[in-house]
Every structure is written in C-alpha cells, then in structure tokens.
Amino acid sequence: MERGINEARSSFEEEYYGLERRDSKAVTPTPRGPLKQVTFDLYLHVIYANKTAEGGYLQDDQIKQQVDVLNRDYKSANISYNLVNVTRIENADWFVNVSPGTPQEEEMKQTYHKGNSSVLNVFTANFNATDRSLGYSTLPSSYLREPLKDGLIIRHTTLPGGSNTNYNLGRTMVHELGHWLGLYHTFEGGCTGVGDNVDDTAPESSGAEGCPVGRKSCAGSKTEDPIHNFMDYSFDSCMTHFTPGQAVRMHEAIWAFRTQRPPVENTVVRTSTTSAPLASSTSAASSVASTSTSTASATSTPPAQSATPGTSTVDTSVDEGEVETGDDDSEAPFLAEGADDDLDENES
Template sequence: MLRRCGTHIRELKLASVERTFHDQRLSPDSASTDYQKTIHADLHFHVVYENKTLEGGYIPDQQIRDQIDVLNADYELTGIRWKHVNTTRTKNSEWFNRVAPENEHEKNMKTSLRTGDASTLNVYSVGFRDGEGAGLLGYATFPWDYTNKTLLDGVVALYSSLPGGTLAPYDKGRTLTHEIGHWLGLYHTFQGGCEGSGDYVGDTPAEDSPAYGCPTKRDSCPNDPGPDPIHNFMDYSDDACMREFTKGQISRLRAQIGAYRGMRK
C-alpha cells in the first residue's frame, strides 16, 4: 500500500487563500506573534470502531498514548505541545468503513463527536474500507476553512497507522504528524510541482511528485536548488524516513494558527 492523503486544494482556491493570508500576515496582530512561545493545544481523540477487536478499529489506550508521544516529539521544534484531553469510543460501522472528505458519514460523525473551538484538535481514527475514502491513510481540514466548515474541522486517520499498527511501512504514527501539518496550514512539499510558488515555503526544495519509500538523492526538479525533501513530514515517504519540518514551515504554521485559530501563546 502506498501513502495516500485525502487533503488537497484546487489551484484557484489556493491563490485566493494565499492572497488573504499574505494580508493577514502583514497585520499588526500577526506581526507581533512570538514564535518562541510554547503553545499548549488540546487534543481530543475519537476512536470509531466496527467491533471490539484490533482489526475492527478498537485500538488500545496505550497505542493512543504512544501516538501523542510521537506527535510531541515531531512537533517539538515548532513550539506546539499537544495535550491529550480525552478519548471517546463510538461503535458505528458506517462511519468506520465509509467516511470520506465532506460526505454524509463524515458530517454525521463530526456533528456527533466534535468538541471545542478553532484551537481544539479533534482526531478521528477510522477504517477507510469502502466508498470514496477507501485506501486513504488520512485527511484534514485547513485553518482558513474553520469559519465556514466549523463542524468538519479536524483530522481523520486510518487506525492501523498509529505507532505499533499493522500498516508497515506506515506504522510509526507519522500519518497523524502529516495530517496535523495540514490542520496547521501546511501543504504537501510537492504542491504545484516544479513550477510557481509550490508549497509557499521558501526553504523546502521544489518537488515534482510525491516521494515513496526513502529515495535518497532524489531530485525531481533538477533545475531548482536542492534535492527533494524526502525527510519532510509533508511528503509521502515511509514513516521511518520522515523526520523534519523546516524553519520556513514552522514560521508559516505559527502564522497560520495565529491568524485563523487564535493560537498565539
């Protein structure tokens, strides 16, 4: 199985979003954001399962704790500290198997389970076995969508991608690290390919397409500086290959959550 993320943005919307964000970033409130301050962010974990077996999505509490540890290690340099507030468990085979971005199952699931405000991260673990979401590892909403899609805000991930899961080579918890990156305002490193503004981060080398495995020295945009950022959490590499956010990504995500999620300290 290859990594497949369901978080995408169309080019026309991207251009509009980035123009608005540019203006937000120049505002006094955004300019005064202190990126050195630690942000403590609440995280609610919603286990959606088909039956009370591991194969049915009933993941144990220890696996969730291990996932939070991975997130806090991966996000340490960003200054964001994830606080696991609680875990809910809901038996619903339709949600578990058939949830997908903006379909009725997602709307029903999140209407029932979501809690908190724009700064609260809601994580949902599901099976992605049938329908339009089949084969996904996860997906997320972007910060700027919160106002118009409040109830849909959050991150959905395949239950077997948590640390110690059965989805090798995607079994070390980096699927949630990746999807939360979107929730914080980051694009894929291969956004836009070799042309244009790419992922709107200046220190991530341009990348023509997703990286799979851990292809060292890969350079899919040879006319641009640097090899592909295969170790970046926002690529599609194996979990063991992922290990970093760049300084530019950290600056962007801190500005994003300050502007759209009210997370400034």
C-alpha cells in the first residue's frame, strides 16, 4: 500500500517533468547573500462533486491550515503566500475526471485560471480512476508555451485533515509548489550526474518510502539520503525542510521566470494596478476565516459524460481586505518602488 502511494505521487511527475526538462535550461544556483522576501498571490479553486468531504468540498478552516503549512514550510526560503481568493466550483465531471492532458483539465483551467506567471493558481480535485497521483505542477518555463496551464492540481484528500493516510498534512502542496518554483526531486538522476542541480542535497537512487531514517541508497555514499526534504517522497510527517541551496534555486527561478527581475526586499509579486496591504504569514493564512460568500451560476461546456452538463455552480469566497482590482492577465508583475535590480553579493 505504501509503495502504491509512493508510485502514485510520481506517476505523472516523471513523464511531465522529463518533457519539461528537455526544453528548458536548468537554473543553477549561485552563491548569494541573504535572500529577500518574496510574496506570491494565491488563487485557490476548489472543484467538488457535492458538499461533503468525500465529494471534495473544502471547509474554510482546512484551507487556512493548508496556507499556514505553506507559509511555515517556505519561511526559511523567504517565500510566502497571500491567499487572495477561494472559488468553490461544483462540477462532478471535473472532480472525478480531471487529469493531465484531459479535456477537463483544459476547460477547467481556461475558465478559472487567474493572472500571469507570477500568480499561483491551485486547483483541488480527485483525479480520474486511472490516475493515483497525489498532485502535479507545471514548471516555470512551461508558462511561455501554455500560460493557462500554469499552476498546481492537488488531490483534495492531501490537505491537512484529509483522508489520505500518511499524506494528509499538506505536504503534497508544499512538494508540488517546489516544482512550480523550479525544484526537481532530490533523487533526480539517481546516484550519478548533476542530480537535481542543487549541491547541498545528497544523491539518492529513488524516492523514499515512509520515513527510512539512516537510508543510504547510493553505493559508497558517505551521506544519508535526504528523506526529510520536501522534494523527496517520504510521508508528510517525515518531511521537514528545504536546503539553503534549494532556497537559492527557487529565488533564481523566480528571477528568471516568475518576475523577470531579481528578488528584492519586500517584493510582492502581484499583477494588479491597485496594491492591497502586504499580509504577514499569519494574516495571509488566516484570510479565509473571515470571508464573505456569494453564489453565482457560470455556464461551461463540459464533455458529454459530465454529471452536470452545461453548468458549474460557483461559490466565491473573498477576503475583502486582500482582493485587488485590475486586469490580472495583462499587467506586469508589481515590484516595490525603488527596487534594486541587483541581488546581494555573497556573504559567508
């Protein structure tokens, strides 16, 4: 069972990231000084079949816990997330049939994707019966070719308190978000070669299962496998950190692909013409707790097998203090006035 879950976590990633890697340049981390704070706006799209936990309906407190996990786990990398909006979409077809490359994925993302390459879109769903993945993500470079596919799709049972045993502390979203920011698996390339292009992650022959403390999967290795790294396949409870090198690589990827400019102090990666207050990790994570809710009907054109052909019920939750106005798709990323284009020099 554990092996099945482990393979499920990677069932799509191996093919998807392999395709991406062949046509994108690796962003090799270089020594830098202290990394400046970067904040991404987050749009969460909850796809559900019915208003039950099994049907994919996520409650506000569960969403709050997930954003808390993101901000806590990325704090050491000086990256944070500002929850701007939660949209709950009742569409049984999308919920049970969405998978990479399906018509459901294309329609879902074309309908609800927000912003440009500097805005994080996360969809939660269940995936189809043949797809046992826990989640998947696009890499930064793919935005130029398929901008509306940018973002994450996460199995709803992996959020904190979900029913996916050993994978229900929110670390699936942490892991997939690492890919969205340019990280590969710690076991990329196995025991030889450049691996994940990060010097301070030990080589590893394959993804870890469970929490195998002391594991050394590469012959002659003097270091233990990085089983506690967020980019391995360990149980959620076993994952604890990113390395400093991974933090640098993420900031390099942000610079190269998600802002087109180097990270600068107190950068808020936004795409609107009106600036909302910069939220702290706590307030950003807590924003969903005080949402106002409205219900609207949105017309869509699902495939013929849709359980609810032609319509999706949309329930939008908005934190009135954080929502910004403007054209999300056309504006350039917002950077603090007077921001310096140069990264700090290396400090030992």
